Amino acid sequence: MSYLVVIPRVKVENANAISGLTYGFPAISHFLGFTHALSRKIQPDHGLRFTGCGVVCHQHQIQAHRASQWSDYSFALTRNPLTKEAKTAAFNEEGRMHMTVTLFIECQGVIANGDTGARDLALLLQTLYPTQRLAGGTIVSAEMPRILALPENETGLAALTRREMYRALPGFALVDRTDYLTDHWKQRQQQDPNAEMIDAWLDFSVLKMQAAPIDESRQPEHGDAAIWSVVAKPERGYLVPLVTGYGAISPVYSPDEVDKSRDPTMPFCFVESVYGVGEWRSPHRVKDIHQLFWRYQYQDGHYLCRHAEKIEESDLTMYLD
CATH class of the missing domain: 3.30.70 (Alpha-Beta Plaits)
Known part of the structure; x- marks a missing residue:
């Protein structure tokens, strides 16, 4: 039940x-x-x-915080506790x-x-x-x-x-919404066979701008004034990049074989983060409570947090080398 x-x-x-x-x-x-x-x-x-x-x-x-409206944000950090010499630790x-x-x-x-x-x-x-x-x-x-x-x-x-x-x-x-990422990557490969998954992921992750010439009657030249606009993301919605699990990058080592592991009684494996795409959706648009559930899934050395029952083979390339 x-x-x-x-x-x-x-x-x-x-x-x-x-x-x-x-x-x-x-x-x-x-x-x-x-x-x-x-x-x-x-x-x-x-x-x-x-x-x-x-x-x-x-x-x-x-x-x-940031110093001004146009400056970058900086995290508010602390250095505690002090070292044995009463100095701030790295x-x-x-x-x-x-x-x-x-x-x-x-x-x-x-x-x-x-x-x-x-x-x-x-x-x-x-x-x-x-x-x-x-x-x-x-x-x-x-x-x-x-x-x-x-x-x-x-x-x-x-x-x-x-x-x-x-x-x-x-x-x-x-x-x-990792299905958006997979579909967009396939579309990019049709245009450019050398396109990689990270190229598709960056289309969802970074802010891109494009320029349009003010005078369209002639060929634009270097230094001409232009109208800049934001390039829309490949899909609609409040889409964000997020970490969706881990991918193994080493064999599984026996317990206590790797120094300074967290638990020396358990096998150890080096991993990298796996990235996907998520969507912030208003709850009133959720029609089935199962659409909210994230579950662990394991396949071929990948520990993924997903909604889907099955993992497509193309989804296993989302980790960044």
Whole structure:
């Protein structure tokens, strides 16, 4: 049986705002990691598994500043704690942000004792998740979780989706649009056989400008005045680049073979970030709650966070060499 666990209005301070080459919001793998940690804590006693997670962001504040309206943003950083010599320690740049999100967690299993069991599980979750970190940040507060049975018929599922999505307003839901990236890459290859996946990804990621000559009656020359305009992204929508997982770049080493690994008792593998395209969508446009769920998928050394049931072979080239 399937359930929906809703944790509304989770307020997080100092979450990680940098993910690979992107910044502005934590990678979706942070939220799936948070879900997996919760799942491991409740599975031994309740026999339940959390298999997916959806995210709706209500508020975010990146800890950054800029000297003027036209200057670049700089992260507000700290150097603490001090070293043993009471000096400031060297550090890597770590962007931080505050955010308020609602988590929609897919739950598989059977909750015993009906409504009473669901209330007990909600109370247990309320005591568990504040003890964890979410995207490296501290959970300050959250509303009481709700446990809902996912209807198997389309009518009931549509009614539940509509009710929960309107409760999630105002906010924006993060959904997977990597299919846009794959389609755009195929179109670029028809025009240029040497086009790579990163070229298609940059069309979604960077701000591009194009110039049009003011005087169209003659051939433009170097130094002529022009009208500059922004090049539209390949698809419509609030599209953003994001990290969607990891790709292996080395064989799997035996435990304790690699120095300074996080857990010397587990096998170790070097990886690179895998990039895709996401869309911030208003919750009232989500017609099926399953459209929100991100799930882990593994194939040929790639650990991906995706919505789709299957991974196309072309999707496995999205990591940047």
